[in-house]
Structures are given as structure tokens and as C-alpha cells.
Amino acid sequence: MRELINNANYDVVVVGAGPGGSMASYYASKNGAKTLLIEKSQEIGEPVRCAEAIPRLEDFGIIPDPQFVRNHIKGGYLIAPNGKKIEVKGGKTDGHVVERKIFDKYLAIRSARAGTKMAVKSRVVGLEHNGDGYDVIISHLGEEYTVKAKIVIAADGVESSVAEMAGLKSKKIPTQVCSCAEYEMTNVKLLDNEMMEFYFGDICPKGYAWIFPKGDTANVGLGVIDKNKKAIDYLNEFIEHPILEGRLKDATPIEFKCGGAPVGGPIEKTVDDNIMVVGDAAGQISPLSGGGIYLSMSCGSMAGEVAAKSIKNNNYSKDALIEYENRWKEKYYDILMAELKYKNVLQKLTENELNALADAMDEKLEEVDVKKIAFKAVKKAPSLLKYFKEII
Amino acid sequence: MRELINNANYDVVVVGAGPGGSMASYYASKNGAKTLLIEKSQEIGEPVRCAEAIPRLEDFGIIPDPQFVRNHIKGGYLIAPNGKKIEVKGGKTDGHVVERKIFDKYLAIRSARAGTKMAVKSRVVGLEHNGDGYDVIISHLGEEYTVKAKIVIAADGVESSVAEMAGLKSKKIPTQVCSCAEYEMTNVKLLDNEMMEFYFGDICPKGYAWIFPKGDTANVGLGVIDKNKKAIDYLNEFIEHPILEGRLKDATPIEFKCGGAPVGGPIEKTVDDNIMVVGDAAGQISPLSGGGIYLSMSCGSMAGEVAAKSIKNNNYSKDALIEYENRWKEKYYDILMAELKYKNVLQKLTENELNALADAMDEKLEEVDVKKIAFKAVKKAPSLLKYFKEII
């Protein structure tokens, strides 16, 4: 394995074998670039830090495979503090709950089969611009190695260190990071075996709690932004909360997961000479839902394609790589910024206001049209106008 | 989760959610005992420390499921230093290569669905006999908790600390522990997609190297006993060794695994008042192959059944629990001791002697009958008699 990182030269070096990095390296390799994917853990996908729901895998040409798919999802219930349930079905809510550690591993294997070489248990500890690209300094089993890369793709997740090393501002503001904690549990009584459950209110300030069906188990977790109390403490209260009507009474944990979701919107600059940033590191994650797998995979694919094209054209400058930023912004920037606005409104609502909002909503929705909902809500509960005027 | 470990009382507390522990807790719960399974990691099955081959899952009533089965196996090639291949098929060689982290998780979920409660990210740090059973001291997220157990089942793997805390001698002798290192790789050219490969000789003193097909990947690893050179160094040499005829030239690692296999035979005492020891901790692992999953599962099942029976009879003394030791010894003790003897012979052979032995063997075997092989080998190469006289 050492010969892969010992003074080797690559066109593209991708840091981080999450969904964003594996899609980036897949498309880079597929389009002819000599590509190395670096993963610091000895096992890909470890530790799991996620609620594991993904919409429409088919968009990526990936067949939902029983080795990683645990549940089909046809929608979700949004549940207000007073217990009012809004059922949302169809469109974007259709998807799967996966076993992330196997899904991530599957994507990495898929990339390797397309030609990507892979260094595991290998950590990037330095990045030095050498005029023509980057010297990537790697620590593996206590020894340091250097590889040369014409293009580096930083896909190191919420940690966001690699882009920062290259001078791009990728670190996150703490009030814009959702602290998440989750038990995967068995013997959970679900509302519906194919519906996700979302709970809002003081049980989870500035975030939400969730129960996602996962085959023989369910992911029971939450994401919170709070200076005084920890996600784990909110979680231990949530699983005994009356709103669950004892549905977790016989449940037992099988796995524990935690993580930080950077929900503050995308970072300002995602490209520079010889470098691109994708996924959580780039803030490519829904500020509203905290969902990031789909976005990471989509933006990662674009980064991989642009990387390979730049290698072919022998131009790895910012001017060439900006195509990646233009492409992902065209597709996702407006949505992300709108969601950021909605999130900021939602975070301000009291439990009474959340209840009023829920009571103003239809019990069944085909899709979440925020403007329409806001309009109806203000008509029924005019006191909400102060929050929603910006949206309407 | 904390209420599961905060001053709670259990009939049976199983330590370690590997295959042995999960089978033990499954049968304890299924037969009516109030059971807690304690796992120190936040994710079951992490880190993986194994080559992942298991014979005949069906013996346990477990259906090979695509979520964890990666490959069917119909046999193996034993390969001598000179390249001579002995093909072994049928009987015990039939089985599966699994994704251990998912297999282990599956078994734990199966146990939880039978009634077992489970404490994850929870580590046993002390064991105190209280006259009637054990106080089990647990560390969880930096806090200490105590649960009371009438019976403790120590299934903490090669670490073997729990039984030792209870005064049973379970720690291993270093010369009887095989050091293992393994890359899971993709783009490996296998000899056959359903055959395991075993390599013997100086590439791996006192152990062997292996290539096991695993669907889109293969586990390429070895286990060695050597004071001077490390398993990882042997492994890095093995993957470039001429005997592989360049079949790993395009391969790339996807995962790294390592571990210690306690191949010195079973420990002397596996029961005492209020305690039983199963799996690697008890040395229930083939001294010859290092395979331990099947044995752990089988012996774990027995321990779970005996535990539940003892609870019903209100007798958890050594006299009651000895039934477990009698049962597993009746089924496996003679085999394990014979394998130990064969292993000790095999470890003494030089490369020339291994070649002579291979040359004396048929190229295709239906099963490995060691006595028959030894007899034929000595006939062809009488110099081997000094090793084999004990066996014949």
C-alpha cells in the first residue's frame, strides 16, 4: 500500500471517502484522470454520523441494493408540539434509509473499480502549493509521505480542515452547526413503517428530533443548537417524552451515533487554483433538513467531472475550476439560500407559534411549498406575520 | 439508555456483542432470562478484526441474507511455497464470506428482538462478587454505573479481561497469539471466485496468508507468529510476492483490518460460580485455521441455554454452570486438541518439508483427513516421519 503514497504523482487527489469524495473520485477516474482517494480511517464510513436517509438514489445511476438499503421511505410526518401531524408524501420525500457504513464503502469500491487508487488509514497533515499543484503530506502508520496532485478535492466533511489549509475559508461558525445525537434502536413502534417522523419544539431547540424507520431498527435522534444543554441530554429526554405515547417503551439501543451538521449555508469560495471543496466541507447541506448526502454526491460528481476536464485541458487554475462552482451554484445556490431564510424563521418560533402554524396547515401535503404555507398561516394566525413577511 | 444500566438488576449480563455474546444473550432471552448485553463500542462490530469466512450459517437457523453475505464459498486451495496447489472442496469448507460489521450487528438485533436489552458505548471496568452474583461496574460516557447479575457471560474476545477480573485464567500466552493484518482490496484477480486461497511458508512463519473472495472485493491478509517482524510488514511483502503472479497488480485497498487470534487452545476453566466464558476469551477458536466465529456462536448458544436453565432452577453455582463446560467440551475439545497438535507440527516444517508434504498429497481432496495425509506423506518423504509419528 505504501507505494501508492510514497512520492507518487496524481492528477487528482481527493481527501475523504464519504459520498462526496467517492463520487468526485469516481467521475475523475471514469474520465481519465489518475486519481487517489485518501481516507484517514482504517474502515470507510466509520464512525457513522448521520440519520441515513437519502432521496432518489436512482438519480445517480445507483441501484438500491439490499447490502446497504434498509428501508424504502414514501414520506414523513411533521409533528407540532401539540401533537398535530402533517403528512407529507411524494416528490422529494421519496427515498431510502441506508446503512451508511456500507453505502459509503459501496461508493468507494465503485470508484476504485473505475480506476481510483485508495489510501486508507492515511491522514492529510499538510498541503503545500508547489507552483504546479499541491504537495499533499500524508501520515500513515506514523510515517509521513508526500504525493503530488495537480488538483486537490477537499471532501473532508464537517471537519473542513483541508480547504482551510489551502487558504479557503471553510471552517464553520458554531451557532450554525447542529449538534446531533442518535440511537439506532430495535423494538420501536413506528407510526408507519415507511414514514419518517419529525418533531419540533422545545424538545429540540433550533433543530428537530426524528424517528426514521430502518428495517429491523429505527434511527431515533435529534439535532440541536443550544449553548447550555447537550444533544445527548436532549436525546435521553426525547426517548421518554409523552409525545411518543410510549412507542419506545420496549425499544433498546443497538448503536450510538453523533455528529455536527453545518447548516449555515455554503461557504463563500469553493474553488481556487488547484483546489475544489465539496460536501459538508463546502456547506453543501440543506440548512432546513440537515440532509447532505444527495447534495454531496451531486456536487461531488460535478467536481470530479470538472477535475478530469481540467486535466485533459492541462489547466488547473481557478479560472478552469470555477466551472465547478458555477455548475453547483446554478443548480443549488438559490434553494440553499431560501432554505437558510426559512430555517432562520423557524428557529424563532415559540411552541405556541409552531402549534398555530401546524393548525393552519392541511393535514396532508403533496409537497412543501413554503410560500403557500406561510400565506395560509398568516391568514389564520396574523401574529405570525412578523416572521413570515420576508417569505411572503 | 442510562436507565438500562443505572442500578438495574438482571438475571444474565453478557459482556461483548460479538457473535459469541449475541448468541449467548439470544438464547438466554429466548428461554426467559432477563438479559443485558454490554458492548463497549458505540457501533457493534467495530473495529473488524477478521478474515470474515464462516462455515454453515444454516446450522444456527440463520438464513444467509444479502445484507451481510458477500460471497458463497465452495472450498479452498492450499498452496505450498513451490506453488503446488491442493484443492479442497465439500463438507466443512462450504460457507460464506460475510461483512462482519453487519453480521455482528444483525446477530445483536436478533438477540434484542428476542428480548435482550443492550448497553452500547458501555465498558465493563470492574466485577465484584456480592455473594449472590456479580456487581458489574460499567463506564458509560465518563460516568460509572452498577448493575447486578446472577450470571455473567464473558464474551469480550481476545482481550479476555472480564473472566480474568473474576479470577479465571483467560489471558493468553504471546507465542500462542497469531498477529493478523489484512487489506480488503478491489480489482483482485482471484484463482476462482468461490474458492479461498491459503499460502504457507516463509512468507508467513507459523501461520498462513490468505485471499478470500468477498463479492466486489477480496480479503488479503495473514496471521503470523514472529518476534522480529510485524504482520503489517509481512503483509506488504505478501501482496507483491511472485507466488501471486501479479494477480494483485491492479488491486487497491478499501479497508484495513488487524487483530490477534488466540490459537493456543481453550483455557482450562470456562465456568465458575456465577460466570461462564465463551468465544475467543475462552480460546474457542481453531488452532489450525484461526477460525472462531462458528465455534463462538455454537458455544455461545450453549452458554445462553445453560444460563437460562440455571436461572429457572435458581442455581447459578459452578455446579450448575458446569453443564455448559461439559457440553462444549464434549462437542469440541478433542477436535481442538488434535488441531493444536497438528498446528505444532506444521509450524516446525521448513519450506522444503512443506513442499515435500504438498507433493505427497492428492491435488484434489474431498476433506482434510490429517492422519491419512500424514501417512501418505511419510511414505513418499520418510524424512517427515520425525514430525508425523505422533499423528500417525
Next chain:
Amino acid sequence: MKVNHEKCGYCGACVGVCNKLAIELVENIIVIDTEKCNDCKSCMMVCPLNALEE
């Protein structure tokens, strides 16, 4: 700042908010470079498990 490894879930949330690059997740172990750390406590705030201590 320092880490209580018994409480840590090695998720790296703290790493993501440390703009001094003082925190690294070395596989499964959070390591803090006390020379670089300016005690801003951002890491404490985002930790889901209260694993960071002064």
C-alpha cells in the same frame, strides 16, 4: 481545552469550528494542540456529548 476521551464520540464537530486548526481528529481520537488553541470554546458549544473540558 482538553478532551475527555471517555465521553467523546469522535464525530469531528469540534474540528469543524476550530478556525485556529488546533483540533484534529486522528482517526478516532480527538487531539488538541494547546499551543494553537485560543480558548474560544467554540468546540465546547458544538460537542453533542460534553466531551470538551477547560
Next chain:
Amino acid sequence: MKVNHEKCGYCGACVGVCNKLAIELVENIIVIDTEKCNDCKSCMMVCPLNALEE
């Protein structure tokens, strides 16, 4: 003895041969109690990765 965490694969082989109970695998971190350790080097011998150092 001490552990080089950069080299360690946290497999626990070293724990299994320490009859002084001086080594513990705290989830993914090998921790050595130097008070209990009698420097017998058994742990060094079985480590697949050369992660144990004097």
C-alpha cells in the same frame, strides 16, 4: 510501555496477553496503566503494527 496511537489499529491483541491487566482498549484507544505494567513486552510481540514502544 507506551502506545503510538498513529500506528495503532486498536485491535486489542496486546490487551489479551497482558496478565497484569495493565492494558485496556477504551473503545478505540489503547490505554496503558504504567503502574501495573511490569515491562514484560508481551504486548509488543503480538502487536501486528509495531504500535507499542518502550
